[in-house]
Amino acid sequence: MQPSMTRESRAPRAPEHGIAEELGALRAHVGPSPLAGYEHVSGFGVYALPFDSGHVLALRVFPDNDFAPYVTVWHRTPEGGWRIYYDAPRADIACPRYYGAAAEHVAPADIVLQWTSPMELHVAMRAPRLDWTIDVGAPLRARVLGAIASRVPERAWRSGAVQRVLARVGDAAFGIGDVTLSGRVPNGQRAFLMPKRMFPIVESTALLEGRSLGRPTRLDESPRIGDMRLPASPVLAIGEAYFSIDDPDEHRRTVAAMR
Numbered sequence: 001m002q003p004s005m006t007r008e009s010r011a012p013r014a015p016e017h018g019i020a021e022e023l024g025a026l027r028a029h030v031g032p033s034p035l036a037g038y039e040h041v042s043g044f045g046v047y048a049l050p051f052d053s054g055h056v057l058a059l060r061v062f063p064d065n066d067f068a069p070y071v072t073v074w075h076r077t078p079e080g081g082w083r084i085y086y087d088a089p090r091a092d093i094a095c096p097r098y099y100g101a102a103a104e105h106v107a108p109a110d111i112v113l114q115w116t117s118p119m120e121l122h123v124a125m126r127a128p129r130l131d132w133t134i135d136v137g138a139p140l141r142a143r144v145l146g147a148i149a150s151r152v153p154e155r156a157w158r159s160g161a162v163q164r165v166l167a168r169v170g171d172a173a174f175g176i177g178d179v180t181l182s183g184r185v186p187n188g189q190r191a192f193l194m195p196k197r198m199f200p201i202v203e204s205t206a207l208l209e210g211r212s213l214g215r216p217t218r219l220d221e222s223p224r225i226g227d228m229r230l231p232a233s234p235v236l237a238i239g240e241a242y243f244s245i246d247d248p249d250e251h252r253r254t255v256a257a258m259r
Contacts, residue, residue, distance in 0.1 A: 018117070018118025018119040018136075019118070019119060019136065019199065019236075019238075020115035020117065020118045020119065020120075020121075021118065023044050023061075023115070023238070024115050026043060026044075026061075026063050026064075027063060028063045028064070028068075028069040029063065029064040030064075030065065030066070030067065030068060030069070030258070031066070032066060033066055033242065035242050037244060037245055038192075038242040038243060038244055038245060039065070039066045039067075039189075039242070039243045039244075039245055039251065040064075040065060040066060040240060040241070040242050040243075041060075041062040041064070041065040041240060041241050041243075042062060042063075042064035042065065042239070042240040043060070043061045043062040043063055043064060043238075043240075044061050044236065044237065044238040044239075045058065045059045045060040045061050045062075045236070045237060046058050046059040046134060046201065046234070046235075046236050046237075047176075047195065047198070047230060047231050047235045047236065047237040048223060048230035048231045048232075048234070048235070049134070049201055049204055049216060049234040049235075050216065050217050050218070050219045050223060050232065050233070050234065051204075051206065051213040051214040051215065051216060051217060052214040052215050052216075052217040053078065053212075053213050053214035054077075054078025055075065055076065055077065055078060055206075055208070055213040055214070056074075056075070056076035056223050056230075057073065057074065057075055057076075057132065057206060057213070058073070058074035058075075058230065059071070059072070059073055059074070059123060059134075060072045060074070060095055061113065064240075065093075066093075066251075066255060067093035067254060067255065067258045068088060068089050068093055068258050069088075070086060070087060070088035070089075070093065070094040070095075071086075071087045071088070071111045071113065072084055072085060072086045072087070072088070072094055072095040072096075072111075073085045073109065073111055073123065073125055073130065074095070074099075074225070075208070076223060076225075081104040081105075082099075082102055082103040082104060082105075082225055083103060083104065083105040083106070083107075084096055084099060084100060084103045084105075084106045084107075085106075085107055085108070085109035085111065085125060085128075086106070086107075086108055086109065087108070087109055087110060087111040088108075089258065090258075091106055091108070092254065093254060093258060097187065097243075098185040098186070098187050098189055098191065098243050099185055099186050099187065099225055099226070099228075100186070100187060101186040101187045101188075101226070102186035102225045102226040103186075103225075107127075109125050109126065109127060110125065110126045110127075111123065111124070111125050112124045112125075116133075119135065119136045119137070120133065120134065120135050120136070121133070121134045121136070122134075128208060128209050129207075129208070129209050129210065130206065130207070130208055131206070131207040132204070132205070132206040132207075133204060133205050133206075134201055134204050134236065135201065135202050135203040135204060136199045136200070136201055136202070136236050137199060137200045137201070137202040176198075176222075176231035176232060176233055176235055177218075177219070177221075177222040177229070177231060177232030177233070178222050178229055178232075179222060179229055179230065179231055180193070180227070180228045180229040180230075181193045181194075181195075183227055183228060184226075184227060185226060185228055185243065186225060186226030186227075186228070188246065189243040189244045189245075189246055190243070190244040191228070191241060191242065191243050191244070192241065192242045193239070193241045194239045194240050194241060194242075195237035195238070195239040196237075196238055196239040196240070197237070197238040197239065198235050198236065198237045198238075199235065199236045199237075200233070200234065200235055200236075201216060201234035201235060201236055203216065204216045204234060216234045217233075218232055218233040218234075219232040219233070220232070
């Protein structure tokens with residue numbers, strides 16, 4: 001499940017090595033959350049990628065968390081139904097643990113990530129068959145937002161006022177709209193989402209079971225999964241998230257089972 005860089009970029013648009021070298025070098029780390037009373041995930045993903053066909057895709061790559069490394073692909077149909085596909089030992093240690101209640105379909109999948117240039121990621125899935133390419137941009141505003149977020153203390157991320165400021169900055173920089181950074185996820189846990197760096201997705205193609213999903217677009221209204229609002233425009237995020245442990249006994253059993 002670890003992404004890897006396989007060939008040189010044809011036309012790199014970002015300084016130094018882009019993000020492929022950094023994200024492709026992420027290593028698995030399983031351990032307790034640094035925040036007492038919460039489970040954690042850390043990594044990167046396509047926060048949301050709306051297409052002009054009405055489909056929405058999302059990607060979560062979390063090699064660092066309480067249970068086991070995992071990758072998930074989320075798909076929202078034009079009718080509004082969510083499907084979550086997980087490459088993980090079990091559904092209940094991946095995104096369905098937090099968002100499954102809002103999905104009409106949850107299933108295991110083989111998900112392969114490949115960095116094809118310093119700023120281009122390819123995602124492949126067998127069933128359903130997905131061929132998805134993501135071309136990430138690195139404008140100055142991405143660096144500015146990253147510099148701001150990196151100076152926010154960990155405790156401050158749980159402040160509603162700080163989250164509103166960061167959300168407004170993100171909307172001004174990338175047009176992400178009204179995004180939920182804290183609230184109840186569909187399965188009921190209290191969540192704090194901490195996108196430390198964001199990059200616009202400047203181009204993307206996706207074939208799902210051989211059919212094109214169209215071109216990336218910005219939606220007038222943010223897509224939702226449960227009460228959580230995702231970005232209205234295509235964006236890749238690097239960061240972490242925390243989810244409350246509402247059943248400590250279940251948490252301990254799951255950790256022990258995965259060990």
